Amino acid sequence: MSIAEAFEQLLKEPLPLRITAYDGSETGPPDAQFTFSLLNERGLAYLVTAPGDLGMGRAYVAGDLTLSGAHPGDPYEALKALKHGLKFRRPSASEAVALLRSVGIANLKPPPAPPEEAPPRWRRVMEGLRHSQGRDAEAIHHHYDVSNRFYELVLGPSMTYTCAVFPTAESTLEEAQHEKYDLVARKLGLQPGQRLLDIGCGWGGMVRHAAREYGVKALGVTLSREQAAWAQQAIKEQGLDHLAEVRFLDYRDVEETGFDAVSSIGLTEHIGVKNYPAYFAAINAKLRPQGRLLNHCITRPTNVTTRTGAFIDRYVFPDGELTGSGRIITDAQNAGLEVQHEENLRFHYAMTLAGWCRNLEANWDEAVAEVGEGVARVWGLYMAASRLSFERNEIQLHHVLATKTDSEGVSDFPLRPTW
Known part of the structure; x- marks a missing residue:
């Protein structure tokens, strides 16, 4: 199963934008205004190991997920399309197993976070109690x-x-x-x-x-x-x-x-x-x-x-x-x-x-x-x-x-x- 096919299985509705992946697969309208491109396995690992805004943010900040059709200084219109059109469904148990196999076991290990990222909340305890001076x-x-x-x-x-x-x-x-x-x-x-x-x-x-x-x-x-x-x-x-x-x-x-x-x-x-x-x-x-x-x-x-x-x-x-x-x-x-x-x-x-x-x-x-x-x-x-x-x-x-x-x-x- 390709990355694009795995992604399509999670969607409730057709995409309003284009997605391409490093394995050559792609999904979404060919004439879409915006295209997100997943460039490598590290980017996939970011997305898989931290689903949601953190994983996507990591891949984007690291340059493993790129966006065409919008300037990186103002990706507002692309995010608007993404937020309005990206609706996921919960996969069945058998679908989840198939999806995990398709992305590869190696990609289930979180890569090191980009250097711009602050430590997680539990590690900040070493810096003092929450909202201490x-x-x-x-x-x-x-x-x-x-x-x-x-x-x-x-x-x-x-x-x-x-x-x-x-x-x-x-x-x-x-x-x-x-x-x-x-x-x-x-x-x-x-x-x-x-x-x-x-x-x-x-x-x-x-x-x-x-x-x-x-x-x-x-x-x-x-x-x-x-x-x-x-x-x-x-x-x-x-x-x-x-x-x-x-x-x-x-x-x-x-x-x-x-x-x-x-x-x-x-x-x-x-x-x-x-x-x-x-x-x-x-x-x-x-x-x-x-x-x-x-x-x-x-x-x-x-x-x-x-x-x-x-x-x-x-x-x-x-x-x-x-x-x-x-x-x-x-x-x-x-x-x-x-x-x-x-x-x-x-x-x-x-x-x-x-x-x-x-x-x-x-x-x-x-x-x-x-x-x-x-x-x-x-x-x-x-x-x-x-x-x-x-x-x-x-x-x-x-x-x-x-x-x-x-x-x-x-x-x-x-x-x-x-x-």
Whole structure:
């Protein structure tokens, strides 16, 4: 039995794309827009020993599974066709035996994973307990310390790696990132002379925006040493030293208190759902009475806590964990914060990811020269797949705005939203 024949036996419906294999077999429409080509036995072994997104990701990142008809910087349309058209059925026992024989016993031994892959969850225990400070620092290092130049190529001049807010469908990515920071500032009610703490600050975009546009004294903290160095240099170049600062520091180790506002933009995904109570309690302790929190993070459509998929966990966000906005609101309330407003920006993230993929495709050669083709392939695949997940409402993006209302019930929040 050929590889293509073995594959066909698992399908519920005809393929909307073409698949070819190194044994000369092929399946799917000859005139299909997209073709996946399995080039060697190692690629087959990846697919067989880790069925699903991890095996396919390994083969693709290693170059053993190639895609024609789409650029590796933006394989969105191919993934869309794959997700809509690839429906498997469970084989019978006799079919399963025949399939295993056809792929060969040697291919049932997992090959070494590509070097871009992080260790599995059980091995990370050696780095510390899940979401301990040491293990969190290692997870952040894996994802964010890739290369500042690479991020410049993908993210664009804003150097902002979080969901943008598009004022119109025609807005550019840079306009939308500016609007995102300004929306956060408006929701926090920032005023000249106030103090802002931005936790998980990335390359300092919110810190610089608050200082430059609102005259706020802003402190940002990040667990990425490269981010902190880049941000401090940008602050200096923009003449914001007197107002803005970014430190290489865990948010749990910030000693200052009495902040007028705290922004958390894209951090909550990394801290672990069981740590939400301690997280919101720590934020509450940093705020002055009537101070505000804006929490911006990826969520699930339900409040069931789930870990990220195997490919995302190994190649993108080690230890990532998501839940619904209801859980976030509940734990913020239980920590003593009064939730004033929440907003779902799901489709804005799909548009943001489309912009990042366009940047990666446009700068592909330089990106590959900077980090290697394997890492560049990871990013193209992950961003395109994430875009599809946001569009299909498999994941969402929520803003939760809360105040540290005092014991007399005073929140200093306006009668109606002002932003």
